[in-house]
Amino acid sequence: MMAVEVKGVSKHFGGVKALDNVSFSLRQGKTLGLVGGNGSGKTTLLNVITKMVVSNKGEVWFNDERIDTMPAYKIARLGVGRIFQTGGIFNNMTVLENLLVAANAEREEAEAVLREVDLHEKIDDKAATLSGGQMRLLEFGRVMIRNDELILLDEPFAGVSEANTKKIERVVRKLQKQGKTMILIEHDSRRIKRLCDKIIELEKGKIIREAKA
Amino acid sequence: MIEAYILHLLILICIYAILAMSLNLITGYAGMLNLGHAAFFAIGAYTSTLLVMAGFPFWFAFLAAAGMAALFGVLLSIPALRLRGDFLAIATLGFGEIIRSILLNWTELTRGPLGIPGIPKPELFGFEFGALHWYFVLAFAVTVATYFILRKILAGNFGIVLKAIRESEPVSESLGKNVKLVKIQAFALGACFAGLAGSLFAHYITFIDPSSFTLAETILILLMVTLGGMSSLKGSIAGAIILILLPEPLRFIGLPSAMVGQLRQIIYAGLLLALILKRPKGLFGEKWFKGIVSEG
Numbered sequence: 335m336m337a338v339e340v341k342g343v344s345k346h347f348g349g350v351k352a353l354d355n356v357s358f359s360l361r362q363g364k365t366l367g368l369v370g371g372n373g374s375g376k377t378t379l380l381n382v383i384t385k386m387v388v389s390n391k392g393e394v395w396f397n398d399e400r401i402d403t404m405p406a407y408k409i410a411r412l413g414v415g416r417i418f419q420t421g422g423i424f425n426n427m428t429v430l431e432n433l434l435v436a437a438n439a440e441r442e443e444a445e446a447v448l449r450e451v452d453l454h455e456k457i458d459d460k461a462a463t464l465s466g467g468q469m470r471l472l473e474f475g476r477v478m479i480r481n482d483e484l485i486l487l488d489e490p491f492a493g494v495s496e497a498n499t500k501k502i503e504r505v506v507r508k509l510q511k512q513g514k515t516m517i518l519i520e521h522d523s524r525r526i527k528r529l530c531d532k533i534i535e536l537e538k539g540k541i542i543r544e545a546k547a
Numbered sequence: 548m549i550e551a552y553i554l555h556l557l558i559l560i561c562i563y564a565i566l567a568m569s570l571n572l573i574t575g576y577a578g579m580l581n582l583g584h585a586a587f588f589a590i591g592a593y594t595s596t597l598l599v600m601a602g603f604p605f606w607f608a609f610l611a612a613a614g615m616a617a618l619f620g621v622l623l624s625i626p627a628l629r630l631r632g633d634f635l636a637i638a639t640l641g642f643g644e645i646i647r648s649i650l651l652n653w654t655e656l657t658r659g660p661l662g663i664p665g666i667p668k669p670e671l672f673g674f675e676f677g678a679l680h681w682y683f684v685l686a687f688a689v690t691v692a693t694y695f696i697l698r699k700i701l702a703g704n705f706g707i708v709l710k711a712i713r714e715s716e717p718v719s720e721s722l723g724k725n726v727k728l729v730k731i732q733a734f735a736l737g738a739c740f741a742g743l744a745g746s747l748f749a750h751y752i753t754f755i756d757p758s759s760f761t762l763a764e765t766i767l768i769l770l771m772v773t774l775g776g777m778s779s780l781k782g783s784i785a786g787a788i789i790l791i792l793l794p795e796p797l798r799f800i801g802l803p804s805a806m807v808g809q810l811r812q813i814i815y816a817g818l819l820l821a822l823i824l825k826r827p828k829g830l831f832g833e834k835w836f837k838g839i840v841s842e843g
Contacts, residue, residue, distance in 0.1 A: 386717055410723035418721075424714040427707070435711040436722045438704050476722065 335397070337362040337484055337515040343382055343392030343402075345375075345539075352378040353389070354539040360532070362483075365516040367530035367547060369523075375539040376519045377419065380486045383517075384416055385409050396484060415482030417473045417490050419519075425462035429453055429472060432461050436476040444479065450508070451475045452501055467498025474505045485509065487518045491525065503529070554679045558751055560791045561686035562744050565693050567771040567783035569740035574769070575777035576701060577733040578713030580636040582765055583623065583643030587616040587738040589650060589760035591745025593657060596666050596755060605669040609746045616742025617735040619646075624734035628727055643762060650757040662756025669750045676750075686747050690784075693740050697780055700736070709733060710778070770815060774822060776832025785830055790815070 338360040345353040353375045360366050368376045381387035383394055385406040394402040401409050416422070424432050433444045441457075448454040451471040456464065464472065470490050477485050487506075491499050506529060509516065520526050526533060527547050535543040566588060573581045591612035598608035627638040650657045657663065668677040669685065676682045700706065708729055711719045716726050749755045771790050775782025794811040802810065822829070 384721055386721070405725075406717075406720040407723050407725045410721050416721050418718065421715060422718055424711050424718070426714060427710055431707050431710070434704065434707050435719065435724070480722070 335362050336360065336395075337364075337397060338383070338517070339393075339395040340379075340383070341393045341395070343379075343389050343394065345378055345382055345387060345389045345391075351539045353382065356392070356536075356539070356541055358534055358541065358544065360515060360517070362515050363510075363513045364531040365510060365518060365529055367526040367533040368517055368519045368536065369521070369526065369533060370536035373538075374536040376536055377488055378539075379536070380416065380488055380517065380519070383409075383486060384414060413481070413483035414486070415477035415480055415484070416486045417470065417477065417488060419488040419492070422473050423461045423464070423469045425460070427461055428458050429461055429464070430457045432472055433475055433479050437479045439479055447475045447479045450478065451505060465495070465498070467494035467502070470494060470502060471498065471505070474502065474509075478509070482514070484515045484517075487516060487520075489519050489521070491520065491522065551679055554683050556791060556795065558679075558683050558686045560788050561683070561690040562748050562751070563768065563771060563787040563791055564690050564784045565740055565744040565747070566768045567775065567787045568693055568697055568780050569737045569744070570768050571772045571775075571778065571780065571783045572697060572701070572740075573733055573737035575772055575779070575783075576706065576709045576713065577730060579639075579730065579733070580632070581639045581734075581737070582636050582762065582769070583639035583641075583646070584737075584741055584768055585760040585762065585764040586643040586646035587620060587741035588745045588748070588764065589646055589757070590616045590619050590738075591742030592749040592755050592760070593650060593663075593745075594742070595746035596663055596749045597656070599667060599669075599750070600663070605750070606671055609669070609743065612746035613739045613742040616745065617739035620735040620738025621731055623738075624731045628730050628734075640762065643760075643765060647757050647760055650760070657757070660756060660758075662754055664754045666749050666753045666755065668753070682751055686751070689743060689747060693743070694780055694784070697740070701780070705729075705732075767815070770819060773829055774818065776829025779829070779831035782829055782831030790818075793818070 336359045340359070341357050343353055343356045344351070356379065368379065370376055378387060382389045385402065385404065389402060393400055396412060396414060399412070401412065424435065429448065430441065430444055433439065433447065445454055445457060448457055451474050453468060453471055453475065456468070461469065461472065490502055494502065518530060530547040533545050533547050534541055566584065570581060570584045573579055594615040595608040595612040598611055599605055623639065623642050627635055627642070630638050651659050668675055668682070676685045708719065708724055711724065712726050712729060720726055767790065771786030772783055774789060775784070775786030794814055797807050797810055
């Protein structure tokens with residue numbers, strides 16, 4: 335079954351074409367690597383899928399349901415989760431609260447999830463006191479507690495220490511084993527090869543290469 | 548005599564504590580600067596007054612005041628929530644002025660600038676809260692109830708979602724939160740308690756006119772919230788206590804009454820400046836982090 339289908343999506347900001355007739359599909363449980371230079375439209379594509387940006391043309395389908403006509407929060411409720419490039423954490427809330435926003439869960443459940451991303455000792459700390467890598471791990475905790483089916487990852491390894499990079503990679507693999515579908519924006523080609531089933535390269539908003547990893 | 552004076556101050560503190568807590572919900576917790584809060588106060592006061600004068604029982608008028616204010620909270624938030632930050636503040640300011648001029652000009656209903664005198668003291672199931680100390684008991688009970696209800700609501704999931712929205716609306720949406728709906732709920736809830744305060748105020752003072760519900764009133768409430776600290780209910784109560792009591796000594800130093808009012812404004816302004824310089828987060832406010840701490 336196709337988890338994600340993007341059909342002829344275009345998005346322009348003024349005269350700049352951020353996405354130009356982009357189409358692809360992704361099977362359930364597979365990981366797609368999204369590569370391309372700065373401004374090639376990678377993040378815009380994730381924004382269109384989650385409706386943080388409204389596309390000018392095209393359709394987005396998730397599990398055989400058209401989602402580009404829905405508001406962002408409804409798409410999220412269908413099980414589409416996202417790890418942001420920056421600013422995805424609520425700094426002034428505790429680690430626990432950051433998880434509870436995502437799911438109406440008990441403390442024990444949150445603690446179990448935090449254990450998986452190695453943050454259980456920080457449960458009552460303010461999120462602002464975490465390092466950049468720990469913040470990413472907390473975001474992973476959020477998609478785990480929400481049990482998202484499709485996870486969009488916007489450069490989750492950028493600016494993260496080596497120790498945390500290993501932890502994040504371990505978490506990604508675990509999610510893959512659980513059968514989650516993922517779209518990963520990443521610059522490191524070796525890591526893309528390691529983690530992805532399929533690669534799409536964007537340039538100036540167009541798909542210029544689509545290949546198996 | 549001195550007892551009556553102290554009870555009077557205590558009742559005012561209760562009314563303003565409710566106002567400050569309700570505004571804190573909207574502005575502190577949900578992060579929406581609301582410069583029209585006095586309008587909800589006014590709607591509560593007029594609703595309660597008109598209903599009681601029309602022969603309805605106090606308990607009904609009291610709840611209707613809350614309901615009517617909440618309804619206007621929803622009505623305001625639907626158009627206003629297309630805006631954010633300063634623009635939202637201007638829209639709410641406009642709303643406050645619209646309500647005030649309706650009260651001023653709809654003379655068949657409100658008697659306009661003449662105001663409505665002779666508002667009866669509340670009567671609950673045969674008991675009249677006429678005596679000052681009984682009125683204080685009523686006002687205090689409502690204040691305590693407001694505090695515990697708001698605390699319960701804000702400690703739960705709704706409070707967490709409000710905090711999240713204050714920090715980042717897009718991230719909250721990406722976690723499945725209907726940001727617009729939550730903001731409307733916050734406005735309605737805040738307005739509802741301001742309406743209760745309005746009812747308490749009207750039946751205490753026994754006279755209302757539109758001049759009691761000006762922008763200056765909203766600013767005073769906002770100052771209480773800021774002084775006490777954003778997103779702290781205890782802070783709002785402390786803010787109400789301090790700002791009600793602070794100008795009182797002026798009454799006793801024998802200044803001409805024309806000067807007292809202006810001196811009050813100076814005191815408020817000075818206090819606000821001192822606050823910004825020395826304790827920007829307010830007395831009970833939480834430390835506010837911005838940006839990301841670097842990788843360690």
